[in-house]
Amino acid sequence: MGTAERQEALEDGVAARSTAQRRREAPDRGIAADGGVTTGGGESPSGSHEPAAAEFEERGSARAAAQQQEYYRPLWIEEPARRRRLPDPVRTAAVRAVLIIAVTLIQATVAFLCTMAGSWLAFPMVISSVVSTVVATWGALDVWVTRQMWNQRNGVISEPSSTARALRRERRRAQRQARAGERAQERIARKGGAGQLSHS
Structure with a gap:
């Protein structure tokens, strides 16, 4: 009788341990002592098998995607050089x-x-x-x-400075104004000559 009682106590302890482990693995769902799965609303185990299976599949796919992302994670990230390479x-x-x-x-x-x-x-x-x-x-x-x-020999880039650009811009503007004045004088002269010819 003593051996049978010990064996029953061992079986009860194993069952209690497995139930506690199942509760730890699925804390968001209520797990009954007999292994049945119940939802938080107290539904019957037969009615909650499909949502639980779908949730298990979603978690499994998310876990697999995370593992795959960790597996394909690059060893290093290339960053642009702070300084140019020396010649x-x-x-x-x-x-x-x-x-x-x-x-x-x-x-x-x-x-x-x-x-x-x-x-x-x-x-x-x-x-x-x-x-x-x-x-x-x-x-x-x-x-x-x-x-x-x-x-x-190689590294000097010939670019006009801002002062040189401003001076050149002013010079071009003065040349345009001078050309415009000359054209206006030529037009006036042409108009005056045409008027004298018509009066004669």
């Missing part, structure tokens, strides 16, 4: 200058460490660091000179 000669000079400056810093660090350690390598490293400093200065100036040359 090829300028970029080459800049990369060269950065490499030379990096080597110079490494040589200066090694020279300092060798000097602190009292190594014989300190003197040659100091000399090479001085030479590399001169070359790095040349590399930085080369970037600036290359940029200026590229701008002069």
Whole structure:
């Protein structure tokens, strides 16, 4: 008898757990203890199967669409560049200058460490660091000179300024007025000549 009672208690606990889980999964619909589905208005289970199934299908389709959208989500979003890309000669000079400056810093660090350690390598490293400093200065100036040359050859856009446009507009207006005055004088002269001929 003890074993049968334990088995019945276990079955009751499993049933209670499954009912609670079903209530958690569908909180908007009332789920009866025996597994029947009832609507909020207290309708019978047989009359609410079709709306519940339609709602389940809508939720399933929405969930599938959301999963598909997450699956096809792009890895990154392309944004327009904040600055224009450097021209090829300028970029080459800049990369060269950065490499030379990096080597110079490494040589200066090694020279300092060798000097602190009292190594014989300190003197040659100091000399090479001085030479590399001169070359790095040349590399930085080369970037600036290359940029200026590229701008002069390719990057300068010849556009008249607003002042030049205003002056040219005024000049054109004065020319039009002068031409209009000349035409008016010619018409008056023609009319006067025609009148003299008619009087004679």
